[in-house]
Amino acid sequence: MTVSDISKRPKFFAQDNVYMPHIAVIEKIIEETPGVSTFHFNFKDKKLAKEFSFESGQFAQYSVFGVGEAPFCISSSPTRPDHLELAVQRVGRVTNALHRLGVGAEIGFRGPYGNSFPLNALKGKNLVFVGGGIGLAPLRSLIWNVIDNRDTYNKVDIVYGARTPADLCFRYDLEAWDKDKTINMVTTIDREAEGWTGKVGMVPKVLEEVAPSAKDAVAIVCGPPIMIRFTFPALEKLGFTPAQMLTTLEKRMKCGIGKCGRCNIGDVYVCRDGPVFSYEQIKNFASSEY
Amino acid sequence: MAKKISKKDIAQLLKTWSQQFTVLAPSRASGVAEMAEWDGKDTSFLDWYRNTTVPPKASFLPPMEEMFRFRKDEEGYRIEPPDKNGRKQLLFGIRPCDARAMAILDMTFEDAYKDPYYLEKRRNTVLVGMGCTNPCESCFCTSMGTSPTDPTNVDIMLIDIGDHFLVEAVTDKGKELITKTKDLKEAAKSDEAEAEKSKETSYNKVVRKLDTKGIKDKLRDSFDDEEFWEKTAAKCISCGICTLLCPTCYCFDINDETDKGEGTRFRSWDSCGFSAYTKMPMENPRSEKWRRVRQKVCHKYEFYPMAFDVIACTGCGRCIRLCPVNWDITQVIESVPDRVKGAK
Numbered sequence: 001m002t003v004s005d006i007s008k009r010p011k012f013f014a015q016d017n018v019y020m021p022h023i024a025v026i027e028k029i030i031e032e033t034p035g036v037s038t039f040h041f042n043f044k045d046k047k048l049a050k051e052f053s054f055e056s057g058q059f060a061q062y063s064v065f066g067v068g069e070a071p072f073c074i075s076s077s078p079t080r081p082d083h084l085e086l087a088v089q090r091v092g093r094v095t096n097a098l099h100r101l102g103v104g105a106e107i108g109f110r111g112p113y114g115n116s117f118p119l120n121a122l123k124g125k126n127l128v129f130v131g132g133g134i135g136l137a138p139l140r141s142l143i144w145n146v147i148d149n150r151d152t153y154n155k156v157d158i159v160y161g162a163r164t165p166a167d168l169c170f171r172y173d174l175e176a177w178d179k180d181k182t183i184n185m186v187t188t189i190d191r192e193a194e195g196w197t198g199k200v201g202m203v204p205k206v207l208e209e210v211a212p213s214a215k216d217a218v219a220i221v222c223g224p225p226i227m228i229r230f231t232f233p234a235l236e237k238l239g240f241t242p243a244q245m246l247t248t249l250e251k252r253m254k255c256g257i258g259k260c261g262r263c264n265i266g267d268v269y270v271c272r273d274g275p276v277f278s279y280e281q282i283k284n285f286a287s288s289e290y
Numbered sequence: 291m292a293k294k295i296s297k298k299d300i301a302q303l304l305k306t307w308s309q310q311f312t313v314l315a316p317s318r319a320s321g322v323a324e325m326a327e328w329d330g331k332d333t334s335f336l337d338w339y340r341n342t343t344v345p346p347k348a349s350f351l352p353p354m355e356e357m358f359r360f361r362k363d364e365e366g367y368r369i370e371p372p373d374k375n376g377r378k379q380l381l382f383g384i385r386p387c388d389a390r391a392m393a394i395l396d397m398t399f400e401d402a403y404k405d406p407y408y409l410e411k412r413r414n415t416v417l418v419g420m421g422c423t424n425p426c427e428s429c430f431c432t433s434m435g436t437s438p439t440d441p442t443n444v445d446i447m448l449i450d451i452g453d454h455f456l457v458e459a460v461t462d463k464g465k466e467l468i469t470k471t472k473d474l475k476e477a478a479k480s481d482e483a484e485a486e487k488s489k490e491t492s493y494n495k496v497v498r499k500l501d502t503k504g505i506k507d508k509l510r511d512s513f514d515d516e517e518f519w520e521k522t523a524a525k526c527i528s529c530g531i532c533t534l535l536c537p538t539c540y541c542f543d544i545n546d547e548t549d550k551g552e553g554t555r556f557r558s559w560d561s562c563g564f565s566a567y568t569k570m571p572m573e574n575p576r577s578e579k580w581r582r583v584r585q586k587v588c589h590k591y592e593f594y595p596m597a598f599d600v601i602a603c604t605g606c607g608r609c610i611r612l613c614p615v616n617w618d619i620t621q622v623i624e625s626v627p628d629r630v631k632g633a634k
Contacts, residue, residue, distance in 0.1 A: 287513060
C-alpha cells in the first residue's frame with residue numbers, strides 16, 4: 001500500500017479545511033422501519049448544492065451539532081442529484097440524535113470521502129446485489145445508478161433480506177425493482193411470518209437457491225457482518241472468484257480521511273482506501289481484523 | 291561556517307529570538323517536563339533537561355485543540371473557523387529522536403488529505419535541536435535511524451562542546467535565522483573538532499540496542515499467533531500512556547462541547563490502547579486487550595513501514611520509562627518469532 005491517490009475522486013467541498021462541515025437542511029424523513037429512517041437533505045448554500053458531486057459507494061461525515069459526527073454512506077444515487085439521502089439505524093449517540101431531528105433541521109455534512117464502486121469495471125457485467133437489513137443503503141445508490149444507465153450493464157439480480165417483514169428497508173424501492181422487468185428481485189425474511197408470501201430463509205441460503213451465474217458477473221454484497229461472512233462462501237460455491245465479489249466495510253471513524261487512526265485494517269484505512277473492497281483485497285489485508 | 295554560543299548567553303539568545311518568535315523551551319513549570327512558552331529568563335533546563343516527558347508533538351497536535359465553533363441563531367447554524375493565529379514559533383532544544391518523530395508525523399498529516407491545523411503550526415515553526423550528552427538507559431535511538439546528535443530533522447542544531455554549544459544551520463530557514471542572529475560568534479576549527487568528539491561520546495552512551503531487521507515480515511507472519519500476543523499483552527493495564535506520550539502516535543478523537551446552541555468541536559489525543567477507540571454500537575473489532583497491544587506494535591513496526599517505508603518509532607524510550615508495569619517495546623520486538631528462518 002502506498003499513499004493513496006485521491007486526485008481522481010470527486011472533490012471534497014470544504015474550503016481550505018477538510019474538517020469544516022457544510023450546513024445541510026433536512027427536507028423529508030421516511031421511516032423505513034421502527035429503527036431506521038431515511039433523511040432527504042440538501043445543502044443550505046444553493047451554489048454548493050449545484051456543484052456538489054459524488055460517486056456511488058462514497059460516504060460522508062454527518063454532524064448533529066453539539067452531539068457529534070458519524071460516518072454514513074450516501075444512500076441516494078448521483079444520477080438523481082436534486083437532493084441527497086442518508087439512511088441510518090438508531091443505534092448510537094449520533095444516530096439517536098439524528099432520529100430526534102425533524103424536517104427543516106440543520107445538520108453538518110463533510111465529504112464525499114472514500115472510494116466508490118468501480119463503475120468502469122462493472123460495465124457490461126451481470127450484477128448480483130446481495131443485501132441485508134440497512135446494508136441495502138450503499139447498494140441502492142449503485143442500483144439506482146445502474147437503472148438510470150440500464151444499457152451500460154447486463155443482467156441484474158437483487159437478493160435482499162431482513163429478519164422480519166417489518167425490518168425490510170426501502171420498501172418503495174423493492175416494489176419498484178420488483179416491477180422492473182429487467183431486474184430479478186428476490187426478497188426474503190429469516191423466518192415465516194403471517195401474511196408474508198415471499199421467500200423465507202437467510203440471505204446466503206436464498207442466494208444459493210437463486211443461483212445467479214458467475215459468468216461475466218460481479219457480486220456486490222452489503223449487510224450485517226454475519227451475513228457477509230456467510231455470503232462470500234455461498235458465492236464461491238456458485239463459482240464466483242474473490243475478485244468478483246465487492247463489499248463495503250464499516251468501522252468506527254472520526255476524521256474520515258486517514259488521520260485519526262481507528263478504522264485501520266493493517267496498513268489500510270477503511271475511510272481513505274475504502275470503504276469499497278473486493279473480497280480478494282480483504283483476503284490480502286496485512287491484518288485479519290476486518 | 292559554524293557558529294557558537296556560550297551556555298551563559300543562552301538567555302540572551304532566546305530573548306533575541308523572542309522578538310520574532312514565540313519561543314518554546316523545556317520547562318517544568320506545570321509539574322511535568324514539556325515544551326512550554328519560555329518565561330524570558332529561566333535557562334535552568336540546561337542542567338536538568340534530558341528529554342521532556344510530554345513529546346514536542348504537543349506543540350503541533352495539542353492534547354486538546356479547537357477545530358471550530360458553531361452557533362445557532364434565527365437563520366440557523368453558523369460555523370466559525372478558529373482564528374488563524376499565524377504565530378511564528380521557535381522550539382528550542384528539541385532532541386533528535388523527537389525531531390525525527392515530527393518528520394514521521396508529517397507523513398500522515400501531509401498524506402492525501404492535508405491536515406490544516408497541524409501543518410499550519412508546522413510551517414510556522416523553527417526547530418532548534420539540541421544534541422543529547424546524557425541519554426537515558428531506556429533510549430535506543432541509534433538503532434532507529436537517528437542518534438543523540440543527529441541534525442537531520444531540525445533547522446538549527448546545537449552540539450554541546452563544554453561551556454559552549456556549536457551552532458549549525460541545517461535548513462535554509464535555519465541558515466537565514468542564524469545569519470540574522472548577532473548573538474552568535476564564529477566557531478573555530480577546534481570547536482568543530484570538539485563537537486565531533488562530543489558526538490562520538492554521546493553516540494557511545496546509548497547502550498540499549500534493538501535489532502529490527504526483518505521485523506515487518508516477522509510481525510506479518512505472527513499476526514494470527516494469538517498465544518504470542520496474549521503473552522505479550524498480559525501485563526498491560528491499557529492505561530494508554532505509551533501511546534499518548536509517544537512522539538509518533540497521532541490518533542485523535544473528535545467531539546462536540548455545547549451549551550445552548552453554541553459550542554465547540556475539538557479534537558483530543560486518543561489511544562488504540564483503549565477499547566472504546568474502535569467500539570461501534572453493534573461490535574468492536576478490538577475489544578480484547580491483546581488485539582489492541584498487537585495493533586500498537588504492528589502499527590509502529592509493520593503497518594507504518596508498509597505505508598511510508600519507515601518504522602514509526604524513534605527509540606526515544608518514553609514508553610519504556612513511563613510504563614507503570616514495565617512493558618518494554620524492545621523486549622517485545624526481540625521476542626517476535628522468526629517463523630521463516632525456522633526458530634520453530
